[in-house]
Structures are given as structure tokens and as C-alpha cells.
Amino acid sequence: MAEKRMxxxxxxxxxxxxxxxxxxxxxxxxxxxxxxxxxIMLLTALLVDAFLDxxxxxxxxxxxxxxxxxxxxxxxxxxxxxxxxxxxxxYGTKYSMLxxxxxxxxxxxxGLPYGAICGYFGGKVDLFLMRxxxxxxxxxxxxxxxxxxxxxxxxxxxxxIAIGIAQIPAVTNITRASVMTVRNSDYVESSRCMGxxxxxxxxxxxxxxxxxPILVRVTLxxxxxxxxxxxxxxxxxGVPVPSPEWGALLSAGRGFIRGxxxxxxFPGLAIMITVLALNLLGDGLRDALDPKLRR
Amino acid sequence: xxxxxxLEIEHLTVRFEVDGDVIRAVNxxxxxxxxxxxxxxxxxxxxxxxTTALAALHLIQQPPGIIEEQSRIRVCGKDILNMNxxxxxxxxxxxxxxxxxxxxxxxxxxxxxxxxxxxSIYAHVDCTKKEAYERAxxxxxxxGIPRDRASEYPHQFSGGMKQRVVIAIALACNPKVxxxxxxxxxxxxxxxxxxxxxxxxxxxxxxxxxxxxxxxxGIVADICDDxxxxxxxxxxxxGTLREVFNHTLHPYTEGLFNSLPDIKNRKAKLIPIPGLMxxxxxxxxxxxxxxxxxxxxxxxxxxxxxxxPFEGTHQTACxxxxxxxxxxxxxxxxxx
Amino acid sequence: xxxxxxxxxxxxxxxLVGVSLFIFLAMDMAQGDYVDFLVNENTTPEQEAExxxxxxxxxxxxxxxxxxxxxxxxxxxxxxxxxxxSVFDSFMHKIGNTTKLAIASTIVCVAISLPLGIxxxxxxxxxxxxxxxxxxxxGLSIPNFWLGLMxxxxxxxxxxxxxxxxxxxxxxxILPALTVGTGHTAILMRTTRSSMLDTLNADYxxxxxxKGLLESTVVNKHALKPAMIPILQVALSQFAACFGGASLTExxxxxxxxxxxxxxxxxxxxxxxxxxxxxxxxxxxxVIGLITDLLYVAVDPRVKTQYASSSHRKKxxxxxxxxx
Numbered sequence: 001m002a003e004k005r006m007x008x009x010x011x012x013x014x015x016x017x018x019x020x021x022x023x024x025x026x027x028x029x030x031x032x033x034x035x036x037x038x039x040i041m042l043l044t045a046l047l048v049d050a051f052l053d054x055x056x057x058x059x060x061x062x063x064x065x066x067x068x069x070x071x072x073x074x075x076x077x078x079x080x081x082x083x084x085x086x087x088x089x090x091y092g093t094k095y096s097m098l099x100x101x102x103x104x105x106x107x108x109x110x111g112l113p114y115g116a117i118c119g120y121f122g123g124k125v126d127l128f129l130m131r132x133x134x135x136x137x138x139x140x141x142x143x144x145x146x147x148x149x150x151x152x153x154x155x156x157x158x159x160x161i162a163i164g165i166a167q168i169p170a171v172t173n174i175t176r177a178s179v180m181t182v183r184n185s186d187y188v189e190s191s192r193c194m195g196x197x198x199x200x201x202x203x204x205x206x207x208x209x210x211x212x213p214i215l216v217r218v219t220l221x222x223x224x225x226x227x228x229x230x231x232x233x234x235x236x237x238g239v240p241v242p243s244p245e246w247g248a249l250l251s252a253g254r255g256f257i258r259g260x261x262x263x264x265x266f267p268g269l270a271i272m273i274t275v276l277a278l279n280l281l282g283d284g285l286r287d288a289l290d291p292k293l294r295r
Numbered sequence: 296x297x298x299x300x301x302l303e304i305e306h307l308t309v310r311f312e313v314d315g316d317v318i319r320a321v322n323x324x325x326x327x328x329x330x331x332x333x334x335x336x337x338x339x340x341x342x343x344x345x346t347t348a349l350a351a352l353h354l355i356q357q358p359p360g361i362i363e364e365q366s367r368i369r370v371c372g373k374d375i376l377n378m379n380x381x382x383x384x385x386x387x388x389x390x391x392x393x394x395x396x397x398x399x400x401x402x403x404x405x406x407x408x409x410x411x412x413x414x415s416i417y418a419h420v421d422c423t424k425k426e427a428y429e430r431a432x433x434x435x436x437x438x439g440i441p442r443d444r445a446s447e448y449p450h451q452f453s454g455g456m457k458q459r460v461v462i463a464i465a466l467a468c469n470p471k472v473x474x475x476x477x478x479x480x481x482x483x484x485x486x487x488x489x490x491x492x493x494x495x496x497x498x499x500x501x502x503x504x505x506x507x508x509x510x511x512x513g514i515v516a517d518i519c520d521d522x523x524x525x526x527x528x529x530x531x532x533x534g535t536l537r538e539v540f541n542h543t544l545h546p547y548t549e550g551l552f553n554s555l556p557d558i559k560n561r562k563a564k565l566i567p568i569p570g571l572m573x574x575x576x577x578x579x580x581x582x583x584x585x586x587x588x589x590x591x592x593x594x595x596x597x598x599x600x601x602x603x604p605f606e607g608t609h610q611t612a613c614x615x616x617x618x619x620x621x622x623x624x625x626x627x628x629x630x631x
Numbered sequence: 632x633x634x635x636x637x638x639x640x641x642x643x644x645x646x647l648v649g650v651s652l653f654i655f656l657a658m659d660m661a662q663g664d665y666v667d668f669l670v671n672e673n674t675t676p677e678q679e680a681e682x683x684x685x686x687x688x689x690x691x692x693x694x695x696x697x698x699x700x701x702x703x704x705x706x707x708x709x710x711x712x713x714x715x716x717s718v719f720d721s722f723m724h725k726i727g728n729t730t731k732l733a734i735a736s737t738i739v740c741v742a743i744s745l746p747l748g749i750x751x752x753x754x755x756x757x758x759x760x761x762x763x764x765x766x767x768x769x770g771l772s773i774p775n776f777w778l779g780l781m782x783x784x785x786x787x788x789x790x791x792x793x794x795x796x797x798x799x800x801x802x803x804x805i806l807p808a809l810t811v812g813t814g815h816t817a818i819l820m821r822t823t824r825s826s827m828l829d830t831l832n833a834d835y836x837x838x839x840x841x842k843g844l845l846e847s848t849v850v851n852k853h854a855l856k857p858a859m860i861p862i863l864q865v866a867l868s869q870f871a872a873c874f875g876g877a878s879l880t881e882x883x884x885x886x887x888x889x890x891x892x893x894x895x896x897x898x899x900x901x902x903x904x905x906x907x908x909x910x911x912x913x914x915x916x917x918v919i920g921l922i923t924d925l926l927y928v929a930v931d932p933r934v935k936t937q938y939a940s941s942s943h944r945k946k947x948x949x950x951x952x953x954x955x
Binding site for chain 2: 756833834835837838839840841842843844845846853856857860931932
Binding site for chain 3: 030131132134135136138139140142143146147148150151153223227230231234235250253254257258261264265267268271272275276279280283
């Protein structure tokens with residue numbers, strides 16, 4: 001109804017665009033909880049080395065205390081080597097966040113220019129380049145990861161590359177789609193008429209307008225990457241032992257699933273909470289950035 | 296009005312609550328329509344005409360809409376606002392039906408047009424699905440769509456034809472009351488004339504009571520018997536066609552006439568009403584039209600005028616007529 | 632329509648060629664080859680070279696690739712190094728299980744997300760809507776293989792109701808299907824919710840109510856049918872995704888499907904098996920995609936007439952792109 005639109009529109013005019021997005025995000029409880037959890041996770045990842053001694057608390061084993069269930073001393077229990085699982089899970093945050101963020105950055109470095117080129121030039125260039133992407137996206141992402149790790153060997157860097165590659169098609173698609181929408185808009189047409197160069201049109205007009213879908217993609221992409229990383233580690237193709245990556249912890253716990261099920265419970269919960277927080281934040285961002293989708 | 300009223304709306308008040316804003320869409324509106332008569336409901340977009348019409352079928356989405364306690368709506372004597380599901384579905388379509396504003400979106404894209412008409416017949420008339428379909432085909436012919444297009448989908452029709460399908464749905468069960476919400480705005484002029492003719496036929500043949508919502512005063516003059524003018528959710532002037540058109544009382548109605556081109560005096564300048572309708576979430580304290588009114592006084596901004604009877608059935612809500620010691624006459628009427 | 636189908640099948644060929652080339656080259660660059668798995672300290676270099684020659688691994692990858700592709704055009708997808716069985720046969724052995732799992736998990740997924748999505752849309756903006764949506768996001772956020780482990784712990788180890796893995800008939804498929812199905816619930820539930828919201832707010836629903844139809848008819852007929860089109864599309868694309876992405880679940884439940892087979896084959900550098908299976912798998916996924924698009928044409932009258940008049944169309948694959 002016309003009446004409603006008018007008042008809502010008027011209210012929006014009172015704030016700056018960023019303020020408006022923040023206002024809408026703040027109203028979304030799920031997104032705010034997600035944001036807080038994500039910030040805590042990031043801080044943990046950055047600061048964990050200052051609080052935990054990797055060699056002693058995280059990897060130092062103590063056979064006397066092996067396979068103990070959760071207790072006051074070891075809230076998450078201990079593993080088959082007597083290592084404290086609480087410390088290991090907390091330390092694992094570093095790996096997951098590091099891998100998640102780096103993998104998405106990796107995919108952005110390749111996906112953004114690729115998608116921008118496809119979207120901006122269109123036509124035959126687009127057709128050819130997108131066929132190449134189709135090939136990449138035709139291979140299931142987990143399998144792509146396994147193959148890439150097989151080529152490069154298991155290490156954290158290679159895991160990042162493997163997951164990053166698998167995410168490129170998604171980034172490319174989103175960039176391409178939003179570039180195409182913006183490219184055909186009137187204001188880009190007018191800057192072309194004013195004689196701006198292609199590069200400056202892309203950097204000044206097109207990229208800023210693609211920011212919001214890409215920002216959402218980044219958030220959801222990190223969530224995705226964390227799951228993929230733990231999946232690959234679970235298959236034994238990720239972070240080498242004894243690093244306490246969550247997927248690796250799960251993989252280790254799987255061997256003790258009969259009798260010592262707590263070993264698989266806590267690392268999985270850690271993944272779930274992190275990914276849930278990122279998903280809630282990503283959804284919230286999407287709704288906040290695109291009022292049309294707001295329901 | 297000596298005949299029995301088919302539709303009676305009393306003190307209808309509707310507000311919408313969206314994101315903490317309260318939008319007062321309809322405020323204390325009373326209307327009635329009797330057999331064989333047509334009421335023209337006139338006003339700008341956003342004046343609350345459509346909301347009033349939807350309320351008459353109890354079609355306002357709740358939430359966000361809230362119909363306030365004192366509102367009463369009777370359709371053929373039955374209180375529609377307090378009906379249960381089953382009673383409601385028996386009344387809608389059979390006793391009262393509505394022609395919607397936008398034919399482009401008012402038809403379901405995935406059902407054929409005949410199915411959409413037959414569905415209404417099947418719901419109200421005791422007949423088989425096949426008979427209902429057969430009657431739907433007749434209905435299509437009545438609104439001027441050939442039978443062989445019955446199994447086509449809405450997107451295969453032009454705007455005018457879609458509007459006729461919408462009309463066919465509304466008329467399928469010979470409703471006693473018909474509300475037509477701007478039935479001609481989406482149509483081009485030749486089709487407009489056809490639709491108007493169709494409505495005139497209905498009125499004469501079936502004695503249907505109608506509300507015609509429009510902002511086209513020409514159409515009002517053409518087919519309406521009574522006129523009600525709405526502004527910011529209130530009726531500000533009401534009476535027979537002759538009363539309102541020839542003895543306009545409210546400054547807003549005068550403004551509406553002044554902004555119409557006069558076919559007899561082509562040199563006369565159009566005088567638009569200055570300003571905009573107030574934000575319905577933030578209505579002024581006094582008369583809602585006061586900020587745009589050339590006759591407004593300080594009092595108009597403070598006191599809310601109520602609808603008061605004038606001569607015959609003519610009513611208006613304007614303080615100018617109750618000012619002591621002044622015989623107020625609108626400029627439009629002064630020449631006469 | 633036929634032309635369109637034909638075009639889509641033609642478009643598949645370069646993708647398959649690309650996929651197989653990529654896999655071949657990557658497997659060649661991978662550390663170690665199949666023979667490295669066979670040899671031990673007792674193997675002489677001569678024996679090793681002999682083995683390499685036997686599997687053609689002494690030739691450069693690109694030559695082997697052309698040999699392989701030559702075979703493929705004759706309908707031969709190669710022979711698995713490991714089992715000595717033809718790749719096609721190995722694949723066909725396992726595809727039945729993968730299909731069973733895909734069907735079962737799609738049923739689970741639809742059975743959860745459709746009612747939840749409709750419920751959520753009908754109560755949008757309320758606490759009930761928020762809770763339903765939260766559960767959907769939760770389903771998306773739980774790593775599949777971990778959910779599988781938890782289900783095994785609960786239903787197989789603690790309660791002892793269901794087998795923890797393997798393929799022992801109907802009871803074995805329940806846990807894997809729940810695992811994969813709930814993971815896909817979020818997307819389908821959201822699609823259901825948003826397309827139901829679109830149709831629930833549509834003007835034609837008001838027309839339907841004004842006709843005097845019962846609210847249940849209005850929702851289940853007039854709102855659901857137009858909303859079914861995107862829902863069906865997404866459901867089918869998820870069905871297709873089950874063929875591509877269930878490797879981890881198959882591993883957790885020791886479900887003898889294609890996903891697990893390919894993962895094992897990569898680990899053992901069984902290049903023909905990886906390559907051939909991927910080609911077959913991509914073909915299946917693409918065919919399902921094609922069927923989805925054709926079905927879309929069949930269900931939506933608007934697209935149908937567009938086909939009858941002119942056979943061009945631009946709107947496609949939006950749902951699948953969104954999912955990716």
C-alpha cells in the first residue's frame with residue numbers, strides 16, 4: 001500500500017546508507033548473535049597462541065590421563081594420548097578461521113576479476129570463460145578438493161588452495177551477475193558517454209555496486225570453507241597430525257566412537273556453532289543489504 | 296433511500312501497524328448501498344478507498360491491518376466482520392463480490408481463465424464441475440470473450456480482456472452487491488466504455504447495488520446515483536450525484552472539480568490543489584485538508600470537523616459552515 | 632523443444648572433455664601413481680618398469696589421455712587399475728546404491744522442508760516463523776559427516792535401533808538419508824517459504840478469497856501451485872546434488888555408493904576409474920538438470936506458450952546458481 005511505503009521511505013532518508021544497513025542488521029537478533037560469536041571466534045583465533053602453549057597444553061601427551069570423559073579438570077575429556085580436548089578444540093579455532101578466511105580470499109583473488117571480466121565484456125568472451133567455469137563447477141567440490149590435495153600434498157596452504165579453487169565458480173557467478181545488472185544501468189551508460197575509461201568505470205562504478213552480494217558471499221563462503229576443510233581433514237587429507245584441526249579431531253574420534261563418543265561430540269559442536277554463526281550473520285547481512293528481500 | 300440497504304458500513308476504522316508505525320488508513324467511515332443504486336467513491340490515491348472496499352469483504356490482511364472495535368459492516372443484513380470461515384466463504388462471491396484494480400496481477404497465472412470463473416460458480420451454486428464450467432463459458436461470452444479462448448491462460452490475454460475476466464469472476468454468481476475498484480484505470484478508452492456499459496446493464500437488469508471506486512469524475516457523473524468523497528481516510532462530503540456535483544460543499548471537492556478540464560470552457564486554466572495528502576501515519580490534529588485549503592482558518596488546524604447533514608441527504612465535514620455570523624459559500628458556487 | 636534438448640546435450644560434451652582432461656592432468660601431477668601403491672622394498676626397478684608399462688603409465692599423460700578419449704568414443708570408459716573391471720561396470724555396480732540414497736534423502740528433505748516452508752510463510756514475521764527458519768539454518772550448519780556420526784552414536788550404538796553402516800536393506804538407508812536430507816532442508820525450506828510468500832501476497836490470492844473459496848483451498852491450490860515451480864526446480868537440483876556430494880556421508884556410513892568409490896579411487900591414483908566415474912556422474916547430473924528445465928516448461932503455462940511461439944528463452948538455471 002502506498003501509505004506504508006511512504007513512511008518507511010521517509011524513515012530511511014534520515015540515515016546514511018551504512019547507518020541504515022547497520023540499523024537493519026541490529027534489529028535482526030540472529031544476525032547479532034552470529035556477529036558476536038564470529039567476533040569471539042576471530043579473537044580466539046588471533047590470540048590463542050598467547051594463552052595456550054602449543055607444545056605442552058595442546059600437543060603434549062599424558063598417557064596416564066588418556067580417554068577420560070568430560071570432567072571439571074578436562075571439560076571436553078581427553079583423547080587416546082591423554083591430550084586435553086578442550087584445549088585442542090579451542091586451539092582448533094585458529095585453523096578453521098584461518099583456513100576459512102584464507103580460502104575465501106583466495107577465491108576472491110581469482111573469482112572477482114574473472115567474474116567482472118565476464119560480466120563487463122559479455123558476448124563471446126563471457127561465453128568462453130563461463131564454459132571453463134562450468135567445467136570447474138561440474139566436479140563436485142569435495143572431489144575437487146581431494147584431487148587438488150592429491151596433487152599438492154596435504155598441508156594447510158594446500159588445503160586453503162583446494163577449498164579456494166572449489167569456491168571460485170560461486171564467486172565468479174555472483175560477480176558476473178551483479179556486474180551485468182550494473183553495467184546495463186543508466187548511470188554507467190552516462191559515465192560511458194562522459195568518456196570514462198573502461199577500467200575507471202569498472203573500479204569506480206561497477207565494483208562498489210557489487211559489494212553487497214559479494215560481502216554476503218564472503219560470510220557464507222567462510223562457513224562453507226570451514227565445513228569443507230573439516231570434511232577433507234576428516235578424510236585424512238587436510239591438516240597433518242597432530243594439529244588439532246576440528247575435522248582431524250573428528251576423524252581421530254571416529255575410531256573411538258564406541259565407548260568414547262564425547263571425542264566426536266565437542267569438535268563437531270565447535271564446527272556447528274561457528275558455521276551457524278556465520279550463516280546467521282550472512283543471512284542477516286543479505287536481508288539488511290537488500291531491503292527488497294526483507295520480509 | 297427507502298429501499299433496504301444491501302451493504303451498510305458504519306464507523307469503519309482501519310489502521311495498519313508496520314514497524315512500529317501506525318497508519319490510519321480509514322477513519323470512521325459510514326456508507327450504505329441499496330438495491331439498484333450505485334455509489335461513487337471518489338478521492339486521491341491513498342485516501343483509503345480500496346481499504347474501505349476490502350473491509351467490506353473482510354479481506355484486509357490481519358496483521359498488519361487492524362479493524363477497530365466500533366466498526367460494523369453488514370452485507371445483506373449479516374455482520375461480515377464476525378463471520379466464521381464457512382459463513383465468510385458463503386457470503387463472498389455470492390452476496391458481495393469485487394472487481395479488482397489491477398487485472399494484470401489479479402488472475403492466477405497457472406489456471407485457465409474458465410477454471411478460475413468456474414471455481415467461483417462451483418463454490419456457490421449447487422451443480423457439478425461440468426455444469427459450473429459450462430456456466431463459466433457463458434459468463435465469458437457475456438463479458439465479450441469468445442468461448443474458444445476459455446482454456447487459455449491469463450498471460451495470453453490483453454489487459455482489457457483480463458479485466459473482463461476479472462469482471463466475469465466477480466459477476467459469476469450474480470452478487471447482490473458489487474464493488475468495482477477502479478475497473479477502468481488499466482484500460483484504454485474504447486474498452487473503458489464497454490466496461491461502463493456492462494456495469495450499467497447490470498444495474499438495470501439485476502438491480503445490483505454497486506460501489507464504484509474511481510478518481511475519474513466523468514465516470515461518476517455517467518453512472519453513479521450517489522457520491523462520497525474521501526480524503527485522508529475520512530468521508531468529507533456525501534450526497535446524491537446532483538447534490539455533490541451541482542452544490543459542492545467541501546473545499547476539497549471543489550479542488551477536484553477545478554483540476555478537471557472543462558469541455559465547455561477550454562480556455563479556463565486548470566487549478567491544481569497545492570501540496571500533498573498528509574502522511575496517514577502522521578495525520579494532523581485538525582482537519583486533514585486544512586494545510587492545503589484556501590479557506591482554512593486557525594480553528595481548522597485545531598478542531599476535527601465531523602460529517603454534518605446539510606440539505607436532504609447531503610452531508611459534509613467542514614468547519615466553515617458552522618462559523619457563527621458567516622454564510623460561507625464556496626467560490627465555485629458564488630457565480631451561480 | 633527438441634532443438635533445445637539437443638543443444639543442451641551438445642553443450643555437455645565440451646564440459647565432459649574439460650572435466651576428463653582436468654582430472655587426467657591433475658592425477659598425473661599428483662604425488663605418486665598407482666604403481667607406487669603396488670611396489671614394496673622387494674620390487675626390483677625392472678619389475679616396477681614392467682608394471683608401469685602394463686598400465687601404460689610409462690607414457691606421458693597427454694598421450695594416455697588421447698588413448699583414453701579414443702576409447703571413450705568407442706564406448707569404452709577404460710579399465711580400473713585396481714579391480715581390473717571395466718569402469719562402466721564398477722560404476723553401474725555402485726550407482727544403484729547412490730540412486731537409492733539420493734531418492735531417500737530427497738524424500739526426507741521434501742517431507743521436512745515443504746510443510747515447514749509453508750508453515751513459515753503462513754506465519755511470517757512471527758516467532759513460529761523465526762523458529763522454523765532457525766531450524767533450517769541449523770540443518771545447513773551441521774556438517775553432514777558429523778551429523779552422521781551423532782546419528783550413529785544415538786540410534787546405532789546407544790539405542791541399537793538401526794545399523795550403523797553397510798547395506799543391509801531398508802533399515803540401513805534411514806540414517807544416511809536423514810543425514811543427507813536434513814543438510815539440504817535449509818535451501819528447499821527457504822525456497823518454499825519465499826515462493827509461498829510471493830504467492831501468498833499476490834493479488835490473485837485476494838481474488839481467490841473474494842470468490843468465496845475456503846482458506847485451505849486458497850492456500851493449497853491458488854498459492855501452492857504457482858509456488859511449486861521454483862520448489863520443484865530446487866528439489867530436483869538437490870536431487871542432482873545428491874549424486875555429486877554424498878561422498879562423506881557414504882564414507883561415514885560405509886555406504887557402498889559412487890561417492891565413496893571415487894574418493895577411494897583418487898587416494899589410490901586409479902585414474903581411469905576416477906575419470907570415467909566423473910564423466911558418468913556429470914552426465915547424470917546434467918541429464919537431471921535438463922529434465923528439470925524441461926519439466927519447468929511443462930509445468931509453467933507461461934513458458935509453455937513461449938515455446939509454442941518462439942523457441943528462445945533466457946531465464947534458466949537461476950535456482951541452481953543460487954544454490955551454488
